[in-house]
Amino acid sequence: MQLAGKIALITGTGGGQGRAAALMFARAGAIVVGCDINSDEQQCSIDLLAKEGLTLYGTTVVDLGNPTEVETWVNTAVKEHGRIDILYNNASAAKFGPIGEFSVEDWHYTIRNELDQVFYTTRFAWQYLSVNGGVIINIASTAAWGGSRKAGISAHCATKGAIVSFTRQLAVEGAISGIRAVSISPGFIKTPGTAAFIEDPIMRKAILEKVLLNRPGEPEEIAAMALFVASENGAFITGSDILIDGGMLAT
Numbered sequence: 689m690q691l692a693g694k695i696a697l698i699t700g701t702g703g704g705q706g707r708a709a710a711l712m713f714a715r716a717g718a719i720v721v722g723c724d725i726n727s728d729e730q731q732c733s734i735d736l737l738a739k740e741g742l743t744l745y746g747t748t749v750v751d752l753g754n755p756t757e758v759e760t761w762v763n764t765a766v767k768e769h770g771r772i773d774i775l776y777n778n779a780s781a782a783k784f785g786p787i788g789e790f791s792v793e794d795w796h797y798t799i800r801n802e803l804d805q806v807f808y809t810t811r812f813a814w815q816y817l818s819v820n821g822g823v824i825i826n827i828a829s830t831a832a833w834g835g836s837r838k839a840g841i842s843a844h845c846a847t848k849g850a851i852v853s854f855t856r857q858l859a860v861e862g863a864i865s866g867i868r869a870v871s872i873s874p875g876f877i878k879t880p881g882t883a884a885f886i887e888d889p890i891m892r893k894a895i896l897e898k899v900l901l902n903r904p905g906e907p908e909e910i911a912a913m914a915l916f917v918a919s920e921n922g923a924f925i926t927g928s929d930i931l932i933d934g935g936m937l938a939t
């Protein structure tokens with residue numbers, strides 16, 4: 689019960705890592721308020737927690753790229769639960785393609801769904817986190833630190849690089865109010881978001897060639913680090929980016 693009584697807002701709880709995080713944080717005693725744009729998958733997560741007698745709050749569909757919807761989601765959570773202790777920015781959606789063919793629409797889609805939304809949640813939660821201090825966990829990526837010869841990931845590299853530097857500045861500005869801010873950069877993780885890569889044998893082999901541990905990571909392996917960072921165990925961690933990539937960047 690490392691998070692007993694903590695109020696945790698987690699985005700993208702209908703997805704692979706978000707679902708694992710919702711379950712792990714709730715098992716650790718947190719009151720978890722989730723959200724997703726995909727109501728069916730969000731409902732699956734709600735049902736999954738309910739099977740263990742746990743509650744995933746947050747039933748309405750939220751498009752995190754829409755600032756008004758984000759503000760309502762954050763304010764409703766505070767109205768219902770009284771405060772925010774943890775903001776876990778996990779959700780994202782990106783477009784991929786070689787830079788020479790990448791459309792302006794796909795660029796803006798990626799910026800909206802990977803970067804803008806992290807600003808919105810942070811901006812609207814900041815006033816509440818500032819009251820008693822708190823923790824912001826932002827999910828970045830190894831794409832913040834290295835490129836890919838196989839896939840066109842320039843927009844994704846831009847947003848995830850920005851997440852790392854945005855988080856660092858949040859740590860700087862938040863320290864005086866007791867806010868810690870940490871980014872986590874996963875490598876190749878087995879989730880619905882990467883199913884297409886995992887199911888394509890050529891792509892899977894190409895990606896795993898660089899992973900020293902020769903397997904994709906599990907969503908729980910990212911959520912476990914987030915739990916550590918959010919808990920008292922992580923009380924001295926702020927301003928850092930934590931790589932969890934099975935040794936991918938070591939090569």
Ligand SMILES: NC(=O)c1ccc[n+]([C@@H]2O[C@H](COP(=O)([O-])OP(=O)(O)OC[C@H]3O[C@@H](n4cnc5c(N)ncnc54)[C@H](O)[C@@H]3O)[C@@H](O)[C@H]2O)c1
Binds near residue numbers: 705778801
């Ligand atoms: N899976 C990987 O290999 C990997 C690697 C590095 C980084 N990441 C990062 O990890 C995080 C979680 O990814 P995942 O693999 O679990 O992906 P996922 O696709 O399984 O889950 C992402 C969730 O975010 C939701 N979402 C996207 N845009 C939204 C919006 N505008 N409003 C509300 N919800 C929205 C989706 O509906 C989905 O349920 C993401 O930030 C991703 O960039 C993943």
